[in-house]
Amino acid sequence: MENLIAIRRGDGLPVANKLFPFEPRFFARVRWTFRARDILETADKNAQGHPYKLAHGGQELIILPARLISELNHLKADVLDSRQAHSSTLLGHLTGIDVVEKTNYHVRMLLGRISPALPELFAPATARLSDAMKQEFPQTHEFTETYLLPAAVRCFSEVVALALFGPQMTQDPRLVQLTHLGCPIANSKIVFVVAFIMRCLPPFLHPVLVWLLPAKWSLDRAWRELDSYVVPEVLRQKDTIPSNIDGNSKTTASPNLISWMVQDGRAELERDPHVLSALCGSVAAGSTYSIANFVCRALSDLAAHPDVLDAVRAEIRAKHVSLDGHWDMEALTSLEKLESAMKETARLAPGTLIVYSRIVQRDCVVGGITLKRGQPIAMSGPGRAKDPAIFEDPAKYKGLRFCAEDKIKEHLARPFRSVDADILTWGAGRWACPGRQVADMAAKVMLVKLLDEYDIAFVDSKPLRHDAVHEFLFIHPDKKMLIRRRTDAVGVDFSLSR
Numbered sequence: 001m002e003n004l005i006a007i008r009r010g011d012g013l014p015v016a017n018k019l020f021p022f023e024p025r026f027f028a029r030v031r032w033t034f035r036a037r038d039i040l041e042t043a044d045k046n047a048q049g050h051p052y053k054l055a056h057g058g059q060e061l062i063i064l065p066a067r068l069i070s071e072l073n074h075l076k077a078d079v080l081d082s083r084q085a086h087s088s089t090l091l092g093h094l095t096g097i098d099v100v101e102k103t104n105y106h107v108r109m110l111l112g113r114i115s116p117a118l119p120e121l122f123a124p125a126t127a128r129l130s131d132a133m134k135q136e137f138p139q140t141h142e143f144t145e146t147y148l149l150p151a152a153v154r155c156f157s158e159v160v161a162l163a164l165f166g167p168q169m170t171q172d173p174r175l176v177q178l179t180h181l182g183c184p185i186a187n188s189k190i191v192f193v194v195a196f197i198m199r200c201l202p203p204f205l206h207p208v209l210v211w212l213l214p215a216k217w218s219l220d221r222a223w224r225e226l227d228s229y230v231v232p233e234v235l236r237q238k239d240t241i242p243s244n245i246d247g248n249s250k251t252t253a254s255p256n257l258i259s260w261m262v263q264d265g266r267a268e269l270e271r272d273p274h275v276l277s278a279l280c281g282s283v284a285a286g287s288t289y290s291i292a293n294f295v296c297r298a299l300s301d302l303a304a305h306p307d308v309l310d311a312v313r314a315e316i317r318a319k320h321v322s323l324d325g326h327w328d329m330e331a332l333t334s335l336e337k338l339e340s341a342m343k344e345t346a347r348l349a350p351g352t353l354i355v356y357s358r359i360v361q362r363d364c365v366v367g368g369i370t371l372k373r374g375q376p377i378a379m380s381g382p383g384r385a386k387d388p389a390i391f392e393d394p395a396k397y398k399g400l401r402f403c404a405e406d407k408i409k410e411h412l413a414r415p416f417r418s419v420d421a422d423i424l425t426w427g428a429g430r431w432a433c434p435g436r437q438v439a440d441m442a443a444k445v446m447l448v449k450l451l452d453e454y455d456i457a458f459v460d461s462k463p464l465r466h467d468a469v470h471e472f473l474f475i476h477p478d479k480k481m482l483i484r485r486r487t488d489a490v491g492v493d494f495s496l497s498r
């Protein structure tokens with residue numbers, strides 16, 4: 001498909017997904033909704049490593065080549081804004097996540113408080129995840145059709161809720177359910193569904209048409225319900241937890257986002273209970289579904305490649321023996337084959353095709369290109385992760401490619417959780433995903449347990465098809481896989497950690 005045409009405007013950049021200069025945006029929007037993968041692939045091929053513009057229905061995006069990452073990362077912190085870009089991608093003003101445009105407090109807390117506290121969170125988080133897995137996955141030795149994504153979402157919501165709200169509040173199952181806000185599963189309280197549907201329509205119709213969506217009503221109810229849990233708790237903790245004036249003390253009994261935010265907040269916005277509630281909801285919306293989607297895709301890749309699955313399972317079991325069953329976080333990070341399979345899935349099946357989304361805040365020049373204030377920029381994920389100059393056979397799944405003799409050193413230095421500008425799983429730069437350590441830990445715990453204890457196979461031997469809407473790639477919640485308990489599980493039990 002020839003979709004990159006040489007319409008050159010003032011900035012001289014060609015435009016992809018535009019058939020003629022004055023084509024109404026509506027057509028670009030419809031094409032992007034259903035064929036984003038093809039459009040981006042063709043545009044990347046035609047652009048040959050040069051920047052171009054992408055018409056996708058909104059303001060045209062400048063797609064920059066990934067070789068400019070390091071130059072972009074060196075710009076001052078106030079030149080590029082990631083949160084404004086993420087909010088507008090998910091239509092934050094309609095879905096309620098536009099609070100992230102006002103503050104980066106949640107990002108600072110995830111990086112500075114929650115990630116360092118992971119060793120403390122490990123035992124309670126793995127206990128909750130293990131219990132949820134027993135509930136969500138079949139306990140028989142017969143293959144049972146299982147809705148993989150909803151099951152994984154419910155398991156990870158236990159971990160996310162614990163990290164956000166702490167053990168006391170998480171005793172209430174309804175609050176745990178509210179961390180499904182971001183997932184298109186049956187309860188339909190859904191950021192993504194509202195954003196997916198509304199992005200198909202011209203923005204001037206949004207304020208009216210959004211109210212025709214039952215998903216929007218449910219979403220608003222869920223936000224109010226979340227407020228009813230979080231606001232009183234924030235007020236209570238404000239009275240009981242002393243504020244952390246020097247920024248060093250640690251007085252929370254158990255590490256969780258709300259308590260840290262109450263303790264560390266100084267600016268008025270950082271002490272506003274409704275803002276803190278909305279920040280927790282926004283983190284929940286972006287995290288539960290992302291980990292679940294990633295793990296389902298990793299499982300689907302492993303089921304399609306039994307040789308890799310066997311090697312990863314054998315590695316887990318050998319580790320279990322060498323640890324005498326006493327798993328801890330460090331043990332999880334030493335599973336080289338599992339790490340490699342995870343990286344390979346992330347490389348070929350990212351959650352989104354468009355990465356490094358930013359809105360330019362001040363005019364600047366990068367790689368000889370003038371970027372203007374207000375201009376959205378981004379990069380093509382597959383353009384980098386499938387670059388034949390970086391990866392041999394880039395389109396082919398090779399689950400153990402990173403463990404090859406000539407790659408292993410580099411692999412050990414760049415584990416799955418690290419920000420890797422070749423794969424871009426977590427984006428890049430100072431605004432790369434701040435939840436990557438949590439995601440890495442939770443995903444590994446589930447994969448280790450699932451691969452040890454269960455067999456997984458495709459229904460009718462047909463591999464799972466991955467769906468795509470706009471730039472988002474996902475496993476549809478209606479898709480099932482066959483799952484049964486194995487008889488030879490070694491029974492990894494994280495509660496026995498040293």
Ligand code: HEM
Binds near residue numbers: 086291427435
């Ligand atoms: C496998 C799971 C996940 C993947 C693949 C993922 C990926 C990403 C990516 C690509 C970005 C954009 C980074 C950029 O623009 O450079 C991002 C942002 C973000 N992620 Fe994740 N993420 C995952 C899980 C999580 C979890 C578990 C949390 C929270 C506990 C989280 C919290 C966030 C937040 C708050 C942002 C926005 C950062 C900002 O706007 O500056 N993510 N994530």
